[in-house]
Amino acid sequence: MEVNWQEVFFMFIGGLGIFLFGLKYMGDGLQKSAGDRLREILDRFTTNPFMGVLAGIFVTVLLQTSTGTTVITIGLVSAGFMTLRQAIGVIMGANIGTTVTAFIIGIDIGAYALPIIAAGAILLFFVKNHKVNNFGQIVFGFGALFYGLELMSEGMKPLRELQAFIDLTQSMSDVPILGVVVGTVFTMIVQSSSATIGVLQGLYSEDLISLNAAIPVLFGDNIGTTITAVLAAIGASVAAKRAAAVHVLFNIIGTAIFMILLIPFTAFITWIDQFLNLEPAMQIAFAHGTFNVTNTIVQFPFIAALAWIVTRIVPGKDVVVEFKPKHLDPHFIEQSPSIALGQAKEEVLRMGQFAVQGLSESYEYLKTKNKKNAELGYQVEDAINNLDAKITDYLIQLSGSSLSAQESERHSVLMDTVRDIERIGDHFENVIELVDYQQANKVKMTDEAMADLNEMFTLTIEAVSQSIESLDTNDHDKARSVAEKEDLIDKMERKFRKKHILRLNEGVCSGQAGIVFVDIVSNLERIGDHSVNIAEAVLGIRK
Numbered sequence: 453m454e455v456n457w458q459e460v461f462f463m464f465i466g467g468l469g470i471f472l473f474g475l476k477y478m479g480d481g482l483q484k485s486a487g488d489r490l491r492e493i494l495d496r497f498t499t500n501p502f503m504g505v506l507a508g509i510f511v512t513v514l515l516q517t518s519t520g521t522t523v524i525t526i527g528l529v530s531a532g533f534m535t536l537r538q539a540i541g542v543i544m545g546a547n548i549g550t551t552v553t554a555f556i557i558g559i560d561i562g563a564y565a566l567p568i569i570a571a572g573a574i575l576l577f578f579v580k581n582h583k584v585n586n587f588g589q590i591v592f593g594f595g596a597l598f599y600g601l602e603l604m605s606e607g608m609k610p611l612r613e614l615q616a617f618i619d620l621t622q623s624m625s626d627v628p629i630l631g632v633v634v635g636t637v638f639t640m641i642v643q644s645s646s647a648t649i650g651v652l653q654g655l656y657s658e659d660l661i662s663l664n665a666a667i668p669v670l671f672g673d674n675i676g677t678t679i680t681a682v683l684a685a686i687g688a689s690v691a692a693k694r695a696a697a698v699h700v701l702f703n704i705i706g707t708a709i710f711m712i713l714l715i716p717f718t719a720f721i722t723w724i725d726q727f728l729n730l731e732p733a734m735q736i737a738f739a740h741g742t743f744n745v746t747n748t749i750v751q752f753p754f755i756a757a758l759a760w761i762v763t764r765i766v767p768g769k770d771v772v773v774e775f776k777p778k779h780l781d782p783h784f785i786e787q788s789p790s791i792a793l794g795q796a797k798e799e800v801l802r803m804g805q806f807a808v809q810g811l812s813e814s815y816e817y818l819k820t821k822n823k824k825n826a827e828l829g830y831q832v833e834d835a836i837n838n839l840d841a842k843i844t845d846y847l848i849q850l851s852g853s854s855l856s857a858q859e860s861e862r863h864s865v866l867m868d869t870v871r872d873i874e875r876i877g878d879h880f881e882n883v884i885e886l887v888d889y890q891q892a893n894k895v896k897m898t899d900e901a902m903a904d905l906n907e908m909f910t911l912t913i914e915a916v917s918q919s920i921e922s923l924d925t926n927d928h929d930k931a932r933s934v935a936e937k938e939d940l941i942d943k944m945e946r947k948f949r950k951k952h953i954l955r956l957n958e959g960v961c962s963g964q965a966g967i968v969f970v971d972i973v974s975n976l977e978r979i980g981d982h983s984v985n986i987a988e989a990v991l992g993i994r995k
Contacts, residue, residue, distance in 0.1 A: 463607025471600030478593025501541030508545020518550035523783040539695040551741040553646040558734035568595030624665035635672020645677035653733035671707040697762040706747035789853035803839040804920035814883040836877035872982040879975040919986040934987035941980035
C-alpha cells in the first residue's frame with residue numbers, strides 16, 4: 453500500500469501542535485485557578501528536600517509540565533529564595549508530577565475529545581465569570597490534548613506497513629541505547645516530555661513499537677526534557693546553573709540504573725499489565741510513573757551527594773551583585789505570570805529599600821560632609837535607575853500575559869510605584885549635589901537652618917520607609933500614617949520658607965546658603981509627595 457507522506461506528516465505535526473496547545477492551555481487554566489498559591493507553595497513548603505518533593509509534585513500537576521516547574525525553581529534559586537538542596541527536592545517532585553499527564557493520556561476518551569472542546573468553548577465564551585472561564589480553559593485544553601493525540605495516532609497508522617520504520621523499532625529492541633538516544637533527541641526538539649510520551653503511547657497503542665523498544669525511549673524522554681532547564685540557566689547565577697545540572701544528572705543516573713535493570717523492569721511492567729489488564733497507553737504511563745517514583749526514592753538519600761557533585765561540575769562562587777535585579781527571571785513571565793508579578797513586587801520593594809538607604813545617605817552627607825556617604829548615595833541612585841529600567845521592561849513584558857483583574861490592578865500599582873521610587877532617587881541625588889555645591893563654595897548653614905533640615909529629613913525618611921512597608925504588607929494604617937506625615941512635610945516646607953526669608957531679612961543667612969536651604973526643602977517636599985503616591989496606591993488596593 454502506498455503511504456501518503458503528506459497526510460502522515462500533516463496529521464502528525466498538526467496533532468502534535470494541537471496536543472501542545474491543549475497541554476499549555478490546560479496548564480494555564482489550572483495555574484490561573486491556583487493564583488498566588490503556586491508561589492506560596494514554593495516559598496513556604498520547601499523548607500526541606502522532602503517537602504520540596506511534595507511541592508514539586510503539586511506544582512507540576514497544576515502546571516502540567518515538569519519543565520515549567522524546573523524553570524521556576526531555577527529562577528527561585530537564582531533569586532536566592534531557595535537553596536540548592538531544596539531545589540533538588542523540587543526537581544525530583546517535578547519528575548513525579550509530570551507522570552500524571554501520561555496517566556491522563558492513558559484514559560481512552562479520544563472519541564469524546566470534540567464534545568469536550570465544545571463544552572470548554574461554551575464555558576469560555578458564553579459565561580461572564582472569571583472562575584468559570586478558568587474552568588472552561590481547563591476543559592478546552594483537556595479536550596484539545598486528546599484531539600491532538602487522536603490526530604497523531606491516526607496519522608501514524610500507515611507507518612506499520614513501512615519496512616524502514618519496522619527495522620528502526622526492531623533495532624531499538626535489539627539495541628536499547630538507540631531507543632534512549634531517539635527519545636532524548638526527539639524530546640530536545642519538542643521540549644516537552646509529556647508530548648513525546650504521548651507520541652510513544654500512541655505508537656504503542658497502534659502496535660507500531662514493542663514494549664522492549666518503548667521503555668528505553670521513555671528513559672530518553674526524561675533526559676531530553678532537561679534541555680529547557682539547561683537553556684534557562686544560561687547566563688543565570690552559579691546556583692541556578694547547579695540546579696539545572698542536578699536536573700540533568702538526576703535523569704542520567706536514573707536512566708543508567710534502569711538500563712542495567714531493563715530486563716527485570718520490562719518484566720515487571722508486563723506483570724502489572726497482566727495483573728491489572730491495562731490498556732497499552734496505560735502500560736506506558738505505569739512504566740513512566742514507576743521509573744520516576746523509584747528513581748526519586750533511590751536518589752533521595754543522596755541529595756547532599758548530588759549537591760556536592762554539581763558543585764564540582766559547576767565551580768565558582770555565587771556572588772550576588774547587589775545593584776542587579778535579583779528576582780526578575782523572564783521565564784516566570786511565560787511559565788507563571790502570577791509568580792512573575794510577585795517577583796516584580798519583590799524587586800520593587802528592594803528598589804524602595806534602596807530609596808530609603810539613598811535618602812539616609814544624603815542626610816548623613818549633609819550632617820557629616822563625609823564623601824563616603826555621597827559616593828554611596830550616588831551608587832544607590834545608579835542602582836535605582838538600573839532597577840527602574842529593568843523592572844519597567846519586565847512589567848511591560850508581563851502586561852502581555854494573561855492576568856486576572858486583581859493582578860492587572862497590582863500590575864498598574866507596581867508600574868506607578870516604580871516611577872515614584874525613581875523620582876525619589878532623583879530628588880535625593882539633587883540633595884547630594886546641593887551639599888557638594890555647599891562644600892565647593894564653602895557655604896555655611898546656620899544652626900537654626902540645620903535644625904529645620906534635621907526635623908524635615910527625619911520625617912521624610914520615616915514617610916518613605918513607611919510607604920514601602922505599607923506596600924509590602926498592604927498595611928492600611930501605615931499608608932494613612934504616610935498621608936498624615938506628608939501633610940506635615942507640606943506645612944514644614946511653607947513654615948521653613950517663611951523662617952528662611954526672615955533670616956535673610958535679618959542678615960543672619962547668606963544668599964548662597966538660602967539657595968541651598970530652599971532647594972533641599974523643596975526636594976524633601978517632593979519626596980514626601982512621591983511617598984504619599986505609593987501610600988495612596990496601597991489604600992486604593994485596600995478599598
